Amino acid sequence: MLDPSAGLPFPATVHPEARAARRITWDSREASPEVAFVALPGEKMHGNRFVQQALAAGAPFVLTDLDVPRAVRLPDAQAALFVWARHERARSPLVVGITGSAGKTTAKSYVAAALDALYMPVFNTMPAIACFLIESGGSDRPLVVEMGIDRIGEMQELMALVQPDIGVVTSIGPAHLEGLGSVERIALEKGGILAAPRGGFVSRQAAAYYPATRYPNVQVYGFQEGAGLQLSAEGAAFRYPSAHGDLPVFLPLASRVQAEASLLALKIAEWFGLPLTEAAERLSGVTVPGGRYRVLPGRFTVIDDAYNASPIAVKVALDALHALPGRRVSVLGRMLELGPTERELHAEVGAYARVKADLTFGVGEFAPELGEHAYRTVPELVEALRGVVQDGDTVLVKGSRGISWTPEKRAAEGVGLDVVVKALLEQRDGEV
Incomplete structure (x- = not known):
């Protein structure tokens, strides 16, 4: 529970009617008796315009600079949200951060399944990630965070917020060129995730952008062409080589992208000493969100x-x-x-x-x-x-x-x- 009366990692005036919440959101439409609301500045309007809407929906508290019922009042709600998120992230045993020009959501789903981790459902914006970290604080399960960027400097900001133990780059290609300029700049910016203290992984497709001489703690994952992976209308099958012998893996209705995400997931699970048979069983039951292959x-x-x-x-x-x-x-x-x-x-x-x-x-x-x-x-x-x-x-x-x-x-x-x-x-x- 998120209880503003139990102590916060930033100074604030807590209204006596503020209650504990199960979740927190920046979207007032999601506010409810169990979901608190944080009023953030936006490109067109400030979240303060929706504080009353959130309160009417029963939000247990609102993070804002307004003097309203159930307010957790402070000058800068956005800065406070990020401070709170970093505080809660520090309580997590393991965080995996995933970025790439394509395949982030798929990789997130499969890595989370293999690790039996908590993971963000859809959005990968800074406020969404902050809310996820706050909600997940204190859990003994790993966290998997999708870290997408569309402008220069954003990965550095995300790294300061998420502080992943492991970083993953799924692919590099032309995407968000309006903000990032070139594929080479995309690779450089996304490569910031590989500064994670326990190393990182890059796909075979992306490996050329991250030579071992510059990224010595990074492993390459993926299937070599014509070897190890069987694709059919029924799905994808491969055998994962482990210290205890080859482990058969079958992914119903999956393509090469899902298979490579599963290979990545098993590598991370093995790295942390998790039972691979159980991890593979969880992988076979992954369902990706609508609209993603x-x-x-x-x-x-x-x-x-x-x-x-x-x-x-x-x-x-x-x-x-x-x-x-x-x-x-x-x-x-x-x-x-x-x-x-x-x-x-x-x-x-x-x-x-x-x-x-x-x-x-x-x-x-x-x-x-x-x-x-x-x-x-x-x-x-x-x-x-x-x-x-x-x-x-x-x-x-x-x-x-x-x-x-x-x-x-x-x-x-x-x-x-x-x-x-x-x-x-x-x-x-x-x-x-």
Whole structure:
């Protein structure tokens, strides 16, 4: 429980009606009788505007500079939140931090399963991470934290907050170029996570950016081409070599990305002396969040990878699609935050799709670059797909979601491809 009356790691005036909470959030819509609210400054408005809303929802306390009921009052709520988070993180026995241009959420899910750890569900912003650390303080279970960045200097800030014992880089490629500038700068910034005191891991894809001469405490993980990994429509299988013999691992409906995340997870589990058989059993039961390469089998198979996209992530998804049987269909939307080279990067991805898929569709501003069948809006795309997709097909749907955009702009720009996934599933499952 988070009890403001039991002592805080920062000076504050605690209202006598403030109560203990189970969780804390920066989103007033999540406030409830068990969830406290912290009023943070935002790009457009301050969280103080939503304090009354949080109180009306029953928030046990609110972290704010306002003089209101149940307030934990202090001048700077954001600074206090981060102080509190660092204080609680210090009580955790092991923290694994994960970053990369693609594959962070997948790696987080599998590492957490292998370690039987607590982990952040979705968001990876500084306030979200701080709230997670506060809520997890005092647990004897490891913590796994996704540490995404989109600007120079952000990893340094995250390292000061999270203080991971182990750092992981899943991949390096063009993503968030508007804030980071170049792939080389992305590698340099993300590589800050490898300064974790107990060392780190980088994927084979990212290893070229982190030579052993500069990163001596870093291990490389991944499967060599053509060796050790079996992929099929049923899933991914491999044998993990351990001190007690090879351990068979099977991941239902998984691709190479999930298999490499599992390999990473087992390496970390073995490093800390955890029972590998139990870790492997937990790995086989991992389910990834919607929109992150979730395979949905049926009369035709839909691969829901519509949450986000970058060139490297799209190519990895297309590789996975290419390994599956039947007619392969790629449905690609715009990738965001790619800077002045975005047209060239979309064209590069589209050319790759034409090699890996039998039918290619694109939607939005760069639709012609992304697919042979190009559509301006999502509704037009959905109507076309209804007349093309047939039994036995595998359809990959991938694009940037554009969370902060209006529905109208999302449709016009070709983002929000979760709508396409929903339409395909309704078509497939609504017919006999």
